[in-house]
Amino acid sequence: xxxxxxxxxxxxxxxxxxxxxxxxxxxxxxxxxxxxxxxxxxxxxxxxxxxxxxxxxxxxxxxxxxxxxxxxxxxxxxxxxxxxxxxxxxxxxxxxxxxxxxxxxxxxxxxxxxxxxxxxxxxxxxxxxxxxxxxxxxxxxxxxxxxxxxxxxxxxxxxxxxxxxxxxxxxxxxxxxxxxxxxxxxxxxxxxxxxxxxxxxxxxxxxxxxxxxxxxxxxxxxxxxxxxxxxxxxxxxxxxxxxxxxxxxxxxxxxxxxxxxxxxxxxxxxxxxxxxxxxxxxxxxxxxxxxxxxxxxxxxxxxxxxxxxxxxxxxxxxxxxxxxxxxxxxxxxxxxxxxxxxxxxxxxxxxxxxxxxxxxxxxxxxxxxxxxxxxxxxxxxxxxxxxxxxxxxxxxxxxxxxxxxxxxxxxxxxxxxxxxxxxxxxxxxxxxxxxxxxxxxxxxxxxxxxxxxxxxxxxxxxxxxxxxxxxxxxxxxxxxxxxxxxxxxxxxxxxxxxxxxxxxxxxxxxxxxxxxxxxxxxxxxxxxxxxxxxxxxxxxxxxxxxxxxxxxxxxxxxxxxxxxxxxxxxxxxxxxxxxxxxxxxxxxxxxxxxxxxxxxxxxxxxxxxxxxxxxxxxxxxxxxxxxxxxxxxxxxxxxxxxxxxxxxxxxxxxxxxxx
Numbered sequence: 001x002x003x004x005x006x007x008x009x010x011x012x013x014x015x016x017x018x019x020x021x022x023x024x025x026x027x028x029x030x031x032x033x034x035x036x037x038x039x040x041x042x043x044x045x046x047x048x049x050x051x052x053x054x055x056x057x058x059x060x061x062x063x064x065x066x067x068x069x070x071x072x073x074x075x076x077x078x079x080x081x082x083x084x085x086x087x088x089x090x091x092x093x094x095x096x097x098x099x100x101x102x103x104x105x106x107x108x109x110x111x112x113x114x115x116x117x118x119x120x121x122x123x124x125x126x127x128x129x130x131x132x133x134x135x136x137x138x139x140x141x142x143x144x145x146x147x148x149x150x151x152x153x154x155x156x157x158x159x160x161x162x163x164x165x166x167x168x169x170x171x172x173x174x175x176x177x178x179x180x181x182x183x184x185x186x187x188x189x190x191x192x193x194x195x196x197x198x199x200x201x202x203x204x205x206x207x208x209x210x211x212x213x214x215x216x217x218x219x220x221x222x223x224x225x226x227x228x229x230x231x232x233x234x235x236x237x238x239x240x241x242x243x244x245x246x247x248x249x250x251x252x253x254x255x256x257x258x259x260x261x262x263x264x265x266x267x268x269x270x271x272x273x274x275x276x277x278x279x280x281x282x283x284x285x286x287x288x289x290x291x292x293x294x295x296x297x298x299x300x301x302x303x304x305x306x307x308x309x310x311x312x313x314x315x316x317x318x319x320x321x322x323x324x325x326x327x328x329x330x331x332x333x334x335x336x337x338x339x340x341x342x343x344x345x346x347x348x349x350x351x352x353x354x355x356x357x358x359x360x361x362x363x364x365x366x367x368x369x370x371x372x373x374x375x376x377x378x379x380x381x382x383x384x385x386x387x388x389x390x391x392x393x394x395x396x397x398x399x400x401x402x403x404x405x406x407x408x409x410x411x412x413x414x415x416x417x418x419x420x421x422x423x424x425x426x427x428x429x430x431x432x433x434x435x436x437x438x439x440x441x442x443x444x445x446x447x448x449x450x451x452x453x454x455x456x457x458x459x460x461x462x463x464x465x466x467x468x469x470x471x472x473x474x475x476x477x478x479x480x481x482x483x484x485x486x487x488x489x490x491x492x493x494x495x496x497x498x499x500x501x502x503x504x505x506x507x508x509x510x511x512x513x514x515x516x517x518x519x520x521x522x523x524x525x526x527x528x529x530x531x532x533x534x535x536x537x538x539x540x541x542x543x544x545x546x547x548x549x550x551x552x553x554x555x556x557x558x559x560x561x562x563x564x565x566x567x568x569x570x571x572x573x574x575x576x577x578x579x580x581x582x583x584x585x586x587x588x589x590x591x592x593x594x595x596x597x598x599x600x601x602x603x604x605x606x607x608x609x610x611x612x613x614x615x616x617x618x619x620x621x622x623x624x625x626x627x628x629x630x631x632x633x634x635x636x637x638x639x640x641x642x643x644x645x646x647x648x649x650x651x652x653x654x655x656x657x658x659x
Contacts (some may be wrong), residue, residue: 001639002316002340003339003340003343004315004337004340004470004643005314005316005317005334005335005336005337005338005443005646006277006278006279006314006315006317006340006341007277007278007304008276008277008278008303008305008311008312008314008336008647009275009276009277009278009300009301009302009424010036010265010273010274010276010283010300010301010302010303011033011273011274011275011276011281011284011285011298011299011300012038012271012272012273012298012299012301013027013164013270013271013272013273013288013290013296013297013298013299014269014270014271014297014319015264015272015288015291015295015296016269016270016296016327017269017270018267018292018294019221019291019295020260020263020270020325022291022292023261023272023288023291023292023467024256024260024269025087025088025256025291025586026287026288026290026291027259027284027287027288027650028087028252028256028259028650028651028652029084029087029287029652030250030280030283030284030287030478030651031448031649031650031651031652031653032276032277032280032649032651033274033275033276033281033284033649033650034274034275034276034312034648034649034650035259035262035272035273035274035648035650036262036273036274036275037262037264037273038263038264038271038273047312051538053107054404056557057256057257058257058258058261060095060230060633061093061250061253061254061257062096062100062254063379063448064098064099064206064250065247065250065251065254065459066181067102068243068246068247069247070249071102071105071106071236071243072211072243072247073382074109074233074236074239075232075233075234075237076233076382077225077236077237077240077243078381078382079247079251080244080247080248080319081652082248082252082652083652083653086252087252087310090248090249090252091251091583093249093250093253094242095572097190097247100187101246101409102246103241105235105236105239107242108235109188109232109235111238111642112228112231112235113232115228116225116228116229116232118223119221119225119228120225121160122163122221122223123218123221123222123498125163125219126165126214126217126221127217127452128215129141129165129178129179130211130214130218131217133207133210133211133214134486136534137627139179140177140178140179140180141176141177141179142175142176142177142178142179142182142185143174143176143207143210144174144189144194145172145175145197145199145204145206146172146173146175146190146195146208147171147172147173147195148173148193148194148195149198149342150191150529152654153651154192155188158188158192159177159185162177162181162184162185162188163177163178164176164177164178164185165210165214165217165374167209167213167583172197172204173208174206174209174213175211176210176214176254176439176655181188183597192529194578196241225618228325232590233250237531237653239429254510255459255650255652255654258650258654258655259650262274262476267535274649275303275311275312277314277647281300281380285298285300293598294543296495299438303336303337304578308336308337308471309335309336309643309644310333310646311336312336312644312645312646312648313333313334313339313484313645313646313647314334314645314647315328315334315340315342316340317340317342317343321342321343321346322394323391323394323395323397323398324342324343324345324349324398325389325524326344326592327345327349327626327628327631328341328342328345330444331632331642332640332641332642332643332644333472333641333642333643333644334431334640334641334642334644334646335467335641336644337470337471338467338470338471338640338641338644339463339466339467339637339639339640340388341463341639341640344459344463344635345631345635346398348456348630348631349451349627349628349631350398350399350402350628351402352577352623352626352630352631353399353402353453353623353624353627354401354402354403354405354406354409354447355448355577355578355581355621356577356580356581356583356619356623356626356627357399357403357580357581357585357619358403358406358407358409358410358412358426358581358584358622359404359406359407359412359413359414359415360403360404360407360408360412360413360414361407361414361415361612362401362403362414362415362612362615362616363400363401363402363403363404363405363406363408363546364400364404365400365612365616366396366399366400366403366616366620367396367397367400367404368400369393369396369400370392370394370395370396370397371397371399373388373390373392373393373396374393374394374397377390377393380476395624398621399624400584407419408422408423408463409421409423410423410425410426410427411425411426412426412427413592414587414612415585415588415589415592415611415612415615416588416592416607423439424438424439426445426581426585427585427589429442429445430445430585430586430589431580431585431589439455440475440579442582445582446579447501447576448578449575449576449577449578450571450572450574450575452495452574453570453571453572453573453574453575453577453634454571456488456492456574456630456635457490457567457571457634457635459635460482460634460635460636460637460638460639461482461486461487461490461638461639462495463638463639464480464482464483464638464639465477465487467639468480475528475531475532475535478524479525479531481522481559481562481563481566482638482639485521485524485525485528485564486505486567488517488521489518489521489563489564489567490519490563492514492517492518493564493567493568494571495510495514496508496510502519522560523565525559525560526552526556527557528555528556528559529548529551529552529556530552546570546620564636570633573630573633574630575635576626576630577630580619580622580623580626583619584615584619584623584644587611587614587615587619588611588612588613588615591607591608591610591611591612591615592608592611594607594611595607595608595611620634620657
């Protein structure tokens with residue numbers, strides 16, 4: 001794992017047309033080149049170069065691949081993998097033959113699918129009728145009891161076409177239908193000479209009988225749908241080997257077409273270019289040389305020679321940090337050459353969650369949910385993500401143990417102080433029973449989270465300085481609100497704040513040298529615009545002096561305001577860590593008091609169980625969201641611009657994000 005983004009190199013190659021196919025195979029096999037359109041690198045020089053026209057072919061191949069994958073889904077079959085050795089085995093693709101094969105297989109299952117559609121519509125209709133009965137929405141349904149004089153079979157068939165349910169109850173016939181079909185039902189009843197039974201007792205019995213019949217029909221519909229699904233699965237499975245081969249062939253051609261879409265051509269040569277991680281460069285270079293037997297020209301360019309914004313970014317993270325890399329990617333992609341925020345995010349997020357949701361027992365439940373979820377998804381790889389997604393399960397593998405550690409530190413297990421606290425007893429402090437010499441009341445807890453917030457903000461400022469030094473943006477390093485001037489002002493503010501608290505909120509004092517430093521830093525803020533003005537003049541950019549004066553006054557005042565109000569708000573925002581921790585203890589105390597008031601062991605236990613479930617769901621969700629918010633708004637905004645774009649090489653798995 002690296003604390004910075006991976007170093008990249010730009011590889012540009014010229015190969016003979018006769019070697020192009022071998023080069024494509026070798027590049028797909030290596031799977032580490034993020035291709036770029038070569039004409040974008042030097043537009044003037046590339047005007048006479050012909051571009052690839054493979055887009056239409058690729059769209060057609062993609063369509064056929066998706067159609068085959070649809071058949072795989074119906075057969076509960078995973079698409080096969082493609083090994084590097086398969087690249088030399090794929091056949092010339094006959095799209096017409098493939099189309100006929102897919103259509104023939106689709107037609108053979110069509111009659112079964114038509115039955116599925118009819119049964120599914122009937123199943124949904126039955127479910128709707130049952131829901132109206134359960135919810136007592138009698139205004140949407142009609143229940144009739146009576147007899148029909150003749151042609152009972154024809155009568156039943158007509159009612160089923162209407163979507164009605166018919167059953168026998170002794171000598172009577174019960175009909176359940178939608179109120180919206182009343183007019184059509186009346187016509188059928190009149191035609192078959194229906195005799196209505198208007199007794200109230202018979203009506204009550206009829207509804208119960210109709211409900212039982214509905215449940216029987218719904219079970220029958222489910223069984224028939226499962227049977228039809230298995231029938232479709234069996235039909236497709238008969239041709240699964242051919243489908244596997246067809247999919248591999250189509251996928252390989254699609255990937256080759258995708259790679260070739262970045263190629264450009266002269267009369268006899270092919271030009272290609274792409275970004276490669278520095279540690280993989282020799283591997284890719286050798287792959288091209290092997291494919292061409294040395295008949296090629298390869299040019300290497302360092303990322304530093306290119307504009308930073310044009311270089312893709314790859315984060316070199318350990319696999320264990322994947323859940324936190326997901327959090328980082330949700331916010332944005334770091335700039336090339338900057339700090340990799342993932343390990344710092346992982347540490348901050350875990351500590352924040354542990355402080356907000358500290359409970360040994362509840363943390364164990366979170367860990368258990370994560371383990372069960374991981375096992376379930378691993379056992380059923382085709383299973384779609386539910387409310388608890390694959391990503392959330394991976395995250396819970398960290399948050400559960402973090403919560404357990406917090407519970408040990410604060411002596412909490414399922415909301416009770418059953419453990420001796422290693423740090424201080426959170427429940428005792430919140431409930432006013434005292435703590436220890438270091439933490440005795442809620443204000444001490446708030447103080448801990450403020451200090452934690454200061455440490456997080458200080459870390460973000462330091463990371464920003466490192467980024468600015470690496471980018472050689474020394475003006476921002478010195479004058480920016482997150483640069484040296486802003487950081488120094490924040491340090492002075494923290495010193496003054498702690499001194500004010502230590503005096504019992506009575507006086508503000510600081511050394512004389514600190515007062516001089518404060519004035520100097522404010523003067524430097526006002527000097528930032530004139531310095532910027534001089535730097536732009538050296539670059540040949542001219543600006544009016546009047547505009548300089550206006551910018552100096554306005555921009556400087558805004559910067560001072562942002563530093564003082566922004567840093568204060570960001571620091572105080574970390575009080576939410578204490579707030580949620582206190583709320584967590586208070587909620588569990590409330591449930592314990594409610595349980596004690598019942599005077600019944602069974603009800604008391606039930607209230608505690610329900611309370612723990614509610615706290616795990618609601619407080620756990622709240623702690624997770626607020627930890628994310630603090631990372632995004634108080635931590636990331638000081639050093640992480642999110643202006644980069646991800647490195648996505650094309651390999652046998654397609655275009656993918658690489659670690």
